[in-house]
Amino acid sequence: MSTTRAPAIEARRLTKTYPGDVTALSGMDVTVATGTVLGLLGPNGAGKSTTVKILTTLARPDSGSATVAGHDVRRHPDRVRRAIGVVAQNSGADPVATGRENLRLQGRLYGLKGAALSRRVDDLLERFTLADAANRQVKTYSGGMRRRLDVALGLVHRPEVLFLDEPTTGLDPQARTAMWDEIARLAGDEGLTVLLTTHHLEEADRLAERIAIVDRGRVVVEGTPDGLKGELRGDAVHVELREAVGEAGRTLLSGALTALPGVHEALFDGRRVSVRADDGAGTVPALLGALERAGVGVASATVARPSLDDVYLRYAGRRYAEADAESARDLAVTGGVR
Missing domain, CATH: 3.40.50.300 (P-loop containing nucleotide triphosphate hydrolases)
Known part of the structure; x- marks a missing residue:
């Protein structure tokens, strides 16, 4: 037994x-x-x-x-x-x-x-x-x-x-x-x-x-x-925008980007857009084209394998560095509690 x-x-x-x-x-x-x-x-x-x-x-x-x-x-x-x-x-x-x-x-x-x-x-x-x-x-x-x-x-x-x-x-x-x-x-x-x-x-x-x-x-x-990390299918494509977009713009862009072949999700964090794609390198040209058609300027784009930072973004809804900075501000206000 x-x-x-x-x-x-x-x-x-x-x-x-x-x-x-x-x-x-x-x-x-x-x-x-x-x-x-x-x-x-x-x-x-x-x-x-x-x-x-x-x-x-x-x-x-x-x-x-x-x-x-x-x-x-x-x-x-x-x-x-x-x-x-x-x-x-x-x-x-x-x-x-x-x-x-x-x-x-x-x-x-x-x-x-x-x-x-x-x-x-x-x-x-x-x-x-x-x-x-x-x-x-x-x-x-x-x-x-x-x-x-x-x-x-x-x-x-x-x-x-x-x-x-x-x-x-x-x-x-x-x-x-x-x-x-x-x-x-x-x-x-x-x-x-x-x-x-x-x-x-x-x-x-x-x-x-x-x-x-x-x-x-x-x-x-x-x-x-x-x-x-394996739950995040494919590659992570991180795009730095020249300017942040508003909530309405994020909704429209998210729909346009996830409609691209092989793209599973698009998450926004300030001026940064993180896209999950089956083939990151192959998706970059189509991704940049979609952003250009939407009138959104791009500063840079990188392709990487999924990381714990990407996992954190998916489940917490923000980048890890952003959460750390926010917590530091909160701790300063509360005198170090938590």
Whole structure:
């Protein structure tokens, strides 16, 4: 008789509103299968960090339910905390203590001691290439070293579920790539479930087995990176217009462009038109001709394979960069809430 393992994380219809009538979550659903990596992808302010705070018992939802490692986050928060590791956006390491001292303290907080604790600390220092700096104060570490130590701190007690909240924020490109390699190796650990939040499209594409795209406090679509991109048939043709067109003009142009052979959809984002076509290169001349007949000037046109940015545009109705900029403005107004 076969049995189905319960999800490591399951959240249903989470809502959360902060003072000032700031809506952070508006029906968030998240399911993470045991032993897998799920990436919550969305711009800053989309609700990813609030979701993590609820799932790690640092905040309570206004409504909805959630379980982590089989434990209800409201009824048994202590059990949840024993089962999880958390790497927050801001480092939790003591800067005046050494790397080794930080790891030993974390282990003692979870009941480890003696030879078992020493072995675990030594293993983690080696694994995250921190052994040579183990006896240095953390304040002397580079940004990349601090983030590796943060991940090691989250793993000391061998958690069932690991939360990585924007793990590469603030890192330079080289340190970010090194951290990606560490996380990819980490994801191979038997039985470990990882929930990764990120606003980097490339990071989600590279690290997550499944992606849940978050916009305005809810998941708008979920699937594998390749599967989501594969739903967008053919090539993406991106056309930069000389001037933006109004709503009536967009409606007329959309009908004219989707009437072209092999064109499936046309989405407008400011001065940019994104067209899905079976043969992108072959469609460009007909596409430019249709725009010319409509009296619309074209600045440039490019052809590309579908990307997560295209997926985001389809399901959120706007470009990822636009959503990120909008969220930054909202966060400035609300003082960083969400």
